Amino acid sequence: MTHATKRLAKQMRIGVLTGGGDCPGLNAVIRAVVRKGVEGHGWEIVGFRNGWQGPVEGLTKPIGLGDVEDILTRGGTILGSSRTNPYKIEGGVDRIREVLAAEGVDALIAIGGEDTLGVAKRLTDDGIGVVGVPKTIDNDLGATDYTFGFDTAVHIATESIDRLRTTAESHHRALVVEVMGRHAGWIALHSGLAGGANVILVPERPFSVEKVVEWVERRFERQYAPIIVVAEGAVPEGGAEVLHSGEKDAFGHVRLGGVGTWLAEEIAERTGQESRAVVLGHTQRGGIPTAYDRVLATRFGLHAVDAVAEGDFGVMVALRGTDIVRVKLSEATAELKTVPLERYAEAEVFFG
Amino acid sequence: MTHATKRLAKQMRIGVLTGGGDCPGLNAVIRAVVRKGVEGHGWEIVGFRNGWQGPVEGLTKPIGLGDVEDILTRGGTILGSSRTNPYKIEGGVDRIREVLAAEGVDALIAIGGEDTLGVAKRLTDDGIGVVGVPKTIDNDLGATDYTFGFDTAVHIATESIDRLRTTAESHHRALVVEVMGRHAGWIALHSGLAGGANVILVPERPFSVEKVVEWVERRFERQYAPIIVVAEGAVPEGGAEVLHSGEKDAFGHVRLGGVGTWLAEEIAERTGQESRAVVLGHTQRGGIPTAYDRVLATRFGLHAVDAVAEGDFGVMVALRGTDIVRVKLSEATAELKTVPLERYAEAEVFFG
Amino acid sequence: MTHATKRLAKQMRIGVLTGGGDCPGLNAVIRAVVRKGVEGHGWEIVGFRNGWQGPVEGLTKPIGLGDVEDILTRGGTILGSSRTNPYKIEGGVDRIREVLAAEGVDALIAIGGEDTLGVAKRLTDDGIGVVGVPKTIDNDLGATDYTFGFDTAVHIATESIDRLRTTAESHHRALVVEVMGRHAGWIALHSGLAGGANVILVPERPFSVEKVVEWVERRFERQYAPIIVVAEGAVPEGGAEVLHSGEKDAFGHVRLGGVGTWLAEEIAERTGQESRAVVLGHTQRGGIPTAYDRVLATRFGLHAVDAVAEGDFGVMVALRGTDIVRVKLSEATAELKTVPLERYAEAEVFFG
Amino acid sequence: MTHATKRLAKQMRIGVLTGGGDCPGLNAVIRAVVRKGVEGHGWEIVGFRNGWQGPVEGLTKPIGLGDVEDILTRGGTILGSSRTNPYKIEGGVDRIREVLAAEGVDALIAIGGEDTLGVAKRLTDDGIGVVGVPKTIDNDLGATDYTFGFDTAVHIATESIDRLRTTAESHHRALVVEVMGRHAGWIALHSGLAGGANVILVPERPFSVEKVVEWVERRFERQYAPIIVVAEGAVPEGGAEVLHSGEKDAFGHVRLGGVGTWLAEEIAERTGQESRAVVLGHTQRGGIPTAYDRVLATRFGLHAVDAVAEGDFGVMVALRGTDIVRVKLSEATAELKTVPLERYAEAEVFFG
Known part of the structure; x- marks a missing residue:
């Protein structure tokens, strides 16, 4: 960068939100x-605070080099977050326009999942320059090989499965581990493979309880204790109604553990063996990011700035192989990236 | 040891079980x-396999130096375990006597909790030489400062609380973390202190839901998200009936999460804030021991051998300060070591 | 697979070595x-023991399902390893042929780095069916996005940098962290980015000591302590002779730390600030693999079997995006994959 | 506390420094x-900044509840540190008196090692109320069972030894791990026991190189790779001059690794086997404290406040068993707590 462009660029003010x-x-x-x-x-x-609420309500926070010195390893977000959607607020987009003008902000970098990026896309269509950065621990966002947060979630789930193995063995119990994944089984698939699970169940493929019981019994026969990793969104074939963790049951009580606790009970009843459920829950999405996620998140941030510098709006940064590329936001949010059946089939050789 | 005693000692055969x-x-x-x-x-x-079942049924496994090369960091037990009680088996003690005689075993080292050590005590009274090694992740065994396994359980629970903090903050939720401790609140107290919990609840002191809600609200007012660490055996004042995790509810379903899920619901209802429960469950008792537990377990093993070598039976090795001492098994198993109220009171300054 | 092909396949015997x-x-x-x-x-x-020594000398070890039950999380290799090259042993290849015939082994899966795969390629040319699986913690093998072992090495290095940061800050010292990477700077680049290093030095780009000192001083001026991550193979511009860790110096003493200790001394002398070197050394290549590496290694193994089943020899399995593909061994071992200068340039914005 | 005493107490201002x-x-x-x-x-x-420099120069920083919300898991100290000794500064003690008077500070809590607590003792003798909190990762401070920081250092060293084991085995190498401990071998003893080291060397007992070589060779004969854990202050018998890590050698170069690198070379020469040194260095004293250290540090802080509240100055809080007690500062700093020979002897059964 020449001195001249640097001086010119100095005038630019860029907003960022999560x-x-x-x-x-x-x-x-x-x-x-x-x-x-x-x-x-x-x-x-x-910095705009609390997701899209920031630009709508003018909640800003200037962030300089000193503010980001110490945050690389910290979970959460120093900007706060929300699920505010300006398109569901009367005059929301106009208020964003006013706030950006008042603040002298030239463009936005929006870090978020499907909803946040959906707004980013519509704002770009409406003439506001936005570059998106994909974020979901579920890894279910199309157009990128991986999203940051996913590796950390898999790491935490795997560590838990490692710990549960010795206790399953010494108590001769089946252990059902319910992991995150309402619509996509990526965390279950990867942590199940990494943890050496004996059954892995994902939302993409309704499971047969009979088949699960068969694998479990085969495992017990070989004198091992079975570990079953199940995504929270997995469903039994034929559609037995299984509550999700956090929902209220027929008696008004909030359930902890949905399909996981249900399945542990089924296994116990059908095999006569002890069976327990462990629901990892929110431990999967907090804490210090893995090195992998820090590198990916860092590179996403750098390349989002490149896109802004080139005036290339309406795009999202994405990982393809080892490259960071740009894809149209319209393309990125078009459909959920679920586990392909051939990837699931790869894992089946470890079942039982 | 002189050469002479060494030669003599070589004849000795010692049994060990978990x-x-x-x-x-x-x-x-x-x-x-x-x-x-x-x-x-x-x-x-x-080695005798599967706890007291080994000496009763003659299930042995010779273990030499090579067999223990690789096991220091491994969870579980290479000898297997069980809850067999020879005093509940007709002729059980006589069969132990026969097996020991047949195997030429001179004395036993029994590693276990209250039940296992209770048998050890009675066997010594009945003329069989046993030295005990205390074991419980709950740290509730009298006569020793700490038992091994406890530090690992606290380490795991604390790591989970660390992770939950950022997610609690960014979602503005109360998070209730249910940890092990049916009768004693040691894991809750230590992991709660180490994790910076805003409320800690233990079985030793029935809790007031009103007071918990007050602390939670105060925390929200200060713009933080409250973390409540609750031992599975904690009970509300006045004895509201709270199911334990793993028990069947009125509708025949196994509950995952007892007091933790109940409390999360109460908090949500009374404060109007989002509130979630996480039940750490079996993750707390598996996996690689911490360095602290490896040193303590190793020293216990060494000193148990010393006791056998001196013919000092009917004792248990115990930690007192930094010393390994011996205490009578009768004394060791006399009463549960619960959290003293002054230790609990120490923590209260962090509540709210 | 139909019953008929399954019966037929049962006759096949496949060798594996590391x-x-x-x-x-x-x-x-x-x-x-x-x-x-x-x-x-x-x-x-x-299983063939100790790399190519196994098939040369007929060192075999049958491995069944039971033998691999417990090994997923273990570092090292149950088959042992060596650097034996059959092409450097008179009659080596003929002896392999004889051993394979005698053992009834139809094909080989060879897991290793450049050397091991180079042999695999030549053996295929000589009519022996081999499929390769790439392995190097350095990530410097062409034709695959990543190799397993690399993520674990980066994870360990990053964890160390995280720890060194607080101690650097509180002692107001420059800390130079020397990581693995004789010819390629991948570990330095990724752990440096993930650990928030203030300077990253790689073998691909000779460094200017003056420039390093400038970054270090700028960092001290801003009241922070600089962390410099340097690959063991990094060299100063103009070719000052820097010994590698493990080599003997002019006085016959083995050096611990090469460029890292040299650089720490230079920094101390030129800035007048305290400066220390830490050489991570072998801690980077041992221990439990990360979840990422377990998934990648597992998928490599599964796809290597597919290649054998299809009779597709002379290939290596490789990662491309999220797919496992096959590449010719000749292509795979053709050249070292070094850090491209644009990847290094990406990181420079964090220097100083 | 009654309302009246609370109101009275409100006037009090207490200083704290590290x-x-x-x-x-x-x-x-x-x-x-x-x-x-x-x-x-x-x-x-x-808060007084930078150790005793703070009260001498009047460098203060008021710290309220909000300032300590987020610091429990952070390494380092938010108050900064130094090695300033007011007794080595002309008029230093008078300036402390003036600063305390000007700030209206009634008493001090000083957190530190031998030097810091030595000053605390003399200040109390000179009429300034100080309560001490012991701190040293080396665990060599008398009068307390353990100091915080020690468990974290042992944890980190043990984790490194765990990782080095697989790499030692697969390369058939002797690995010498140099850990902290200039005058006391506590970190070496505990991490050596926890990591299953085959030789442990401590400053308290000069070692025979011949004996070390014997253990190493015995280990190789049994087909294992030896791990030798050596405290940086360990010395060979007969006083061969071994440089300490960080000192300049005869040629003016700073040595990385003292006794560890020297010993690795000796082993290689005398056994003809490959031998490598790893110097853990500063990684041992940084980063997130273990749960054990957080509990101990927290309890020390609480009890130091109790002592101040009771006007019990000139004391240090200390761990005895599971109790926090108070000891005279004069007693606490009287002598270094080294590893007793019987504790070292306990470990010798694992050598070779």
């Missing part, structure tokens, strides 16, 4: 955006 | 017993 | 090969 | 002092 659920790596993206924006381009970076 | 539930560090004790028995005294070590 | 240096994930590959070979195809799997 | 080297758990003490001081007694807490 939307949706917690995900390890959010702060790593923010840090990269600030470092590259400030050091690389001489921009000023304006 | 009873009760899984606990990180069992294999470290076995390894220490074998190393010290074989290398230090020239003994032969005979 | 060559070269230690790498987390080797056992995960072996386990996957056995599960898929035995359960999926009805083959018998023969 | 001195000496980095140690995991310092922030946990500060947090406990603030919580208990403010919430329990209604005091104001004044």
Whole structure:
């Protein structure tokens, strides 16, 4: 960058925000955006608080180099988050326009999942320059090989399965481990493979309880204790109604553990063996990101700044192999990336 | 040891067994017993399988130096475990006597909790030489400062609380973390202190839901998300009936999460804030022992061998400060070591 | 697979071996090969011991399902390893032919780095069916996006950098962390990015000591302590002679730490600030593999079996995006995959 | 506390400072002092920056509840540290008196090692009320069973030894691991026991190289790879001059690794086997404290406040068994707590 363009660029003010659920790596993206924006381009970076609520209500927070010194390893997001959708607020988009004008903000970098990026796409269509950064621990966002947060979730789930193995063995019990994944079984598939699970169940393929029981019994016959990893969104064939964790049951009580507890009970009844459920829950989405996720989140942040610098809006940064590329936001949010059946089939040789 | 005593000692055969539930560090004790028995005294070590079932049914497994090379860091027990009580089996004690005679076993080292050590005590009264090694992740065994397995359980629970903090903050939720401890609140107290919990509830002191709600609301007012750590055996004042995790509810369904899920629901209803329960369950008792537990388990094993070498039976090794001492088994199993109220009171300054 | 092909397949015997240096994930590959070979195809799997020494000298070890039950999380290799090259042994290849014939082994799966796979390629040219599985913690093998072992090495290095940061800050010291990477800077680049290093130095780009000192001083001026991550193979511009860790210096003493200790001394002298080196060394290549590496190693093993089943020899399995593909061994071992300068440039915005 | 005493107590202002080297758990003490001081007694807490430099130069920083919300898990110290000794500064003690008077500070809590606590003792003799909190990762401070920071150091060293084991085995190498401990071998003893080391060397007992070589060779003969854990302060018998890590050698170069690298070379020469040194260095004193250290540090902080509240100055809080007690500072700093020979002898059964 020549001195002249640097001076010119200094006038630019870029906004950044984080939307949706917690995900390890959010702060790593923010840090990269600030470092590259400030050091690389001489921009000023304006943080908007609480997702889209920030630009709608003018909740800003200037963030400089000092503010991001210490955040690379921290879970959560220093900008806060929300599920606010400006398109569901009367005059929401106009207020964003006003806030950006008042703040002198030239463009936005929006870090979030399907909803946040859906808004980003519509805003771009409406003439506001936005670059998206994909975020979901579920890894179910199309157009990118992986999203940050996923590796951390798999790491945590795998560590738990490792611990449960010795206790399953010494108590001769079946252990059902319910992991996150309402619509996509990526966490179940990867943590199940990494943890050496004896059955893996995913939402993409309704499971036969009889078949699960068969695998479990075969495992017990070989004098081992079976570990069954089940995504929270997995469903039994024929559609037995299984409550999700966190929903109220017929008696008004909130259920902890949905399909996992249901399945543990089925296994116990049908095999006569002890069977227990463990629901990993929110432990999967908190805490320090893995090195993998920090690198991915950092590179996403750097490349989002590149896109802004080139005025290439309406795009999302994405991982393809080892490259960070850009894809149209319209394409990125078009459909859920579920586990292909051939990937699931790969794992079946470890069942039983 | 002089050459003469060494030669004499070589004739000795000592049995070792593990009873009760899984606990990180069992294999470290076995390894220490074998190393010290074989290398230090020239003994032969005979492993008995599956707790007291081994000496009753003559299930043996010779274990030499090679068998314990690789087990220091492994969870579970290479000898297997059970809850068999020879005093509940007709002729059980006589069969032990016969098996020991047939195997030429001179004395036993029994590693276990209250039940296993209770049998050890009675066998010593009945003329069979036994030395006990205390084991319980709950840390509720009298006469020793700590038992191995406890530090690992606290470590795992604390790590989970660390992870839950960022997700609680970013979702503005109350998170109730249910940890092990049916009768004693040691894991809750230590992991709650270490994890910076905003409320800690233990079985030793029935809790007021009103007070919990007050702390939770105060926390929300200060713009933080409350973490409540609750031992599975904690009960509300006035004795509201709270099911334990794993028990069947009125509708015949096994509950996952007892007091933890109940409390999360109460908090949500009374505060109007989102509230979620996480039940750590069996993850707390499996996996690789911490360095602390490996050192403690190793020292227990070494000192148990010393007691056998001196013919000092009917005792249990115990930690007092930094010393390993011996206490009478009768004393050791006399009463449950619960959390003293002053230790609990120490923690209250962190509530709210 | 129909019953008929299954019966036919049962006759097949496939050999597997591991060559070269230690790498987390080797056992995960072996386990996957056995599960898929035995359960999926009805083959018998023969382990050859100590790399190519096994097939040369007929050192075999039958491995069945039971042998791989417990190895997924273990570092090292149950088959042992060596750097034996049959092409450097007179009659080596003929002896392999004889051993394979005598053992009734139809094909080989060879897991290793450049050298091991180079032999695999030549053996295929000489008419012996071999499928390769790439292995190097350095990630410097062409034709695959990543190799297993790399993620674990980066994870360990990053964890160390995280720990060093607080101690650097509180002692106001520069800390130079020397990581593995003789010819390629992948571990330095990824762990440096993930650990928030203030300077990253790689073999691909000779560094200017003056520039490093400038970054370090800028960092101190901003009241932070600089962390410099340096690959063991990094060299200063102008070719100052820097010894590698493990080499003997002019006085006949083995050096611990090469460029890292040299650089720490330079920094101390030129800045007048305290500066220390830490050489992570072999801690980076041992221990339990990360979940990422277990999944990658497992998938490599499964796909290597597919290649054998299809008679597709002379190939190596490789990662491309999220797919496992096959590439010619000749292509795979053609050149070292070094860090492209644009990837290094990406990181520079974090320097200083 | 009655309302009246609470109102009275509110007038009190208490100072807190941290001195000496980095140690995991310092922030946990500060947090406990603030919580208990403010919430329990209604005091104001004044942080003094950079150890004794703070009260000498009047460098203060008021710390309230909000400042300690987030610091429990953080390494380092939010107050900074130094090695300033007011007794080595002309008029230093008078300046402390003036600063305390000007700030209205009634008493001090000083967290530190031998030096910091030595000053605390003399200040108390000179009429300034100080309560001490012991801190050293080396665990070599008399009068307390353990100091915080030690468990974290042992945990980190043990984790490294665990990782080195597989790589030692697969490369058939002797690995010498140099850990902290200039004058006391506690870290070497505990991490050596926990990591299953085959030789442990401590400063308290000069070692025979011949004996070490014997153990190493015996280990190789049994087809295992030896791990030797050596404290940085261990010395060979007869006083061969071994440089310490960080010192300059005869050629003016700073040595990385003292006795560890020297010993690895000796082993290689005398056994003809490959031998490598790994120097863990500063990784041992940084990062997130273990749960054990957080609990201990927290309890130390709470009890230091109790001592201040009771006007019991000139004391240090200390761990005895599971109790926190108070000991005279004069007693606490009287002598170094080294490893007793019988504790070292306990470990010898694992050598070779």
